[in-house]
Amino acid sequence: MTKNAMPAASSTEFNRRWARVVLETLTRHGVRHICIAPGSRSTPLTLAAAGHPRLVRHTHFDERGLGHLALGLAKSTGQPVAVIVTSGTAAANLYPALIEASLTGERLIMLTADRPPELIDCGANQAIRQPGLFAGFAGRSVNLPRPTPDIPAGWLASTLDQALSARETVHVNCPFAEPLYGPEENDEDPWSSALGEWWRDDRPWLSVPLPAQDQTLTEDDWEGWRRRKGVIIAGRIPAEEGGRLAAWAAELGWPLIGDVLSQTGQPLPFADLWLADPAAGECLQQAELVIQFGGSLTGKRLLQWQAQCRPREYWLVDPLPGRLDPAHHRGRRFHTPVGAWLDCHPSPAPSSRDNKNWAAPLEALSRRAHRHIRAAMTEALGEIQLAHRLAELLPAGGRLFIGNSLAVRLVDALGQLPACYPVFGNRGASGIDGLLSTAAGVLRGGDGPLLAVVGDLSALYDLNALALFRHTTAPAAILVVNNNGGQIFSLLPTPEAVREHYYVMPQQVEFRHAAALFGLNYASPPDFSTLQSCLADAWRQPAGSAATLIELAVPPHEGADRFRSLVAGMAAV
Template structure:
């Protein structure tokens, strides 16, 4: 095999990228840099018809863009950065990927060991930098012909094994390079050096054993759907249909936006009423699929539930903050299809009463609640919804209208407010039906650079920014009662809007101020390729006051 390169750095980098391709990588996200030039040039010269290259000038945004790509395609995505502080800028995205088992590969170029701890430029300690937030790491030696290519490929294989299987997640490959990095005029045949490279072993990823609880499930039972993949959500719904068991669905479950007789709509609102809580008094068994539940009331009810509580997940993580549930590690589709669950009687949901109270309250005032409900009522078929963290995801979990069951993606692993625009842009790159992102003003300020990624979206990307001049979530927390300390230390009002930011990055922009104007603007944005930024401006306390009014009316109706 003849492999002419000008330098070992080129041959070494080519082998790294070929190995990642063999492990399923079809997207390479590249940040600019000098030390990473061998990797970048190898990527540019790696001719694979199904390999896509993506670039961005901001490593933090690029990391979340890769996260969105990986979620959309369900396969590993690789990132290439230069050395120095470029590397830790990937950390927030890797934390989210670690928490939610998303397979990212951080390929970080590095200075060789002799340039560390001596004041050399752009040289930091990169080995082990991500420590507890990657599933595996490969700290490579500097590129050198004395190191066998077969050894290099096996080292990469060992790390990349963590991209697959039930506890998959992000991987860190740290690759030092010595000068000259690239560009020499000499050509050399590295075929002999590559002669001991073997194909990637074709072994299926390990699957968790089909764990079975020691006791059979009891009835009446209740299914709780947390953060789920689409195939897992379909299996939970099959179980509910087969047994008649009701489902309480989180906004990230892929079931919350589905209008279905087995799914209790507005579970959080229903649990806010005495009648709703009373209806659950007879439940003897809770079977929860996936963790990280958004709803405050559902979490509170589970914390006080005294019956049998199973939490089923394919991963080994124990996602039970109360540490009371029995963890069952099993593939959710297999578990649901095999579970001998007897039929459960229907619950008294008081759905018409909740619906009437909800509609009457929302029609009386245009607020964040009205806006997010309107968006879910008009969400085009197939378009994905990304609820931003903090206030946005809670409002959507509370009042989103059930409908066609649109896909929902969330960053609920660490629930950070950073990287949301980039995640949406990455997902939209491989989701032709487009994405609607709902986020707050602080979240958008955190990720302004990623509007550059959003503007290049090949499918509709609608960014609905709820601008309430700071951290409105604190209006719902005890911080609101901290007097003169509330504004400067919690809310942090900024007085900014996003019209000029949209113009700078070339996004369509609108600022509707009525429900009718929002509906027209949103409908038009959903038909356009590229990104549209829709900004809604409200007083800081407006949404919290409206939500509290809704909850008060539900409580009074339930007592009625």
């Protein structure tokens, strides 16, 4: 036996000791939830997580869904969430969730088990080149060596501390050599013991101060700007800041155009309709300053106006990195939380408002859009009625998750959600993959009930995520709007001759059988009052029971056609 070689049983145990330091280090950086997929190569990490007293463990058999489950947990808790998967394509399946997190600021820590170096590029089973797997979408990447007592435990802890200190998404690649299984050994462990008191406190081994952030200071010329004509755009911002921003805008007397994820209460609702009226553009072109809070705008006409508007200056406030302004306006970029920025930029006293309600015509346009929506609704329960009346279906003290494609666009354009009511969505990359899994994570990360609204193709894409709703931590309802395909493409200028076959792709499915497959409650209400009753029953379900899947079967093109008609009606002045 060579000097540093270990017998097989010791190698097994040392893999576990190495993994225990990895998991303990994560907890020193705020990790409380960890999501685990089954796998052999990841056994040391899985056993370390299973035995850790401060970790809440979540499991799922699908790694793509597992990544999105972690994403939802991170959205809901605001904490970093770790994921454990085995080697090979299991690791690759985390990519979509990591991409989304990199664009929306959630902190995911991907622990990918790997084969040791001698098994890579030689035909070994389930072995791929995993270092650098996530390219530029992982904020930090750490490729750990094969566990060996020749490397001090302090190196392992401090290496992870360095990576985790940046508060970004992190990929930690963890090669483990066999054997992976064997009995626990209780002999003295000088390698782990070298960390001493670290095991008994809650601080990182190596504290790495955050780099200097943009300091939030009052702009020297704010006193002058706040007396001018301004417009506020609210994108994706935290719920607690949405209501405060709306009050600040009202004090200024500036119009606030709020996205569905702004949680501002959308003081000028139905913007995607009234912005189609030429009178809206004529009014808004008077704006001298536009301030956007948060990114990820949804409405097509808001995006069009944002792209073509040319105020004297355009300011953007969001703590995330990057410009977040695809129109590249001239102005100022503030990397700071919304609340901190508002603290430093007070609104004027009522007596000093020089331009109070300068954009009052927009209020009339919003009321006109409301009348158009009400006139377009029929007695039948359809997508227009659902989007417009969604606020009536929200559970008290709960949360809302909205899917992508047509669902989020209709709610953004036709609905008005309450201020400060938590609304979640995957609007970074805006994909339909993993939406149900993300909603399951949002549910598990909080205390209140959850309503999730998704389309039929989105639900099919992530169908096995229904397994995550068999036993819920709080009452939950999944509302699947079944318009038989991707009807968002009915709004786009796709060639009519090939639209159904190549874009919409109708599947002719009924979700009753999916609910039965996963043991969920099921309902298919014919009208709005019955829908309300079904949801009332869902909110009465105790924690630990199955979620309710509610299928809203609607005529395939009705929602898109009626929405297109509403936009045309507003534009025809």
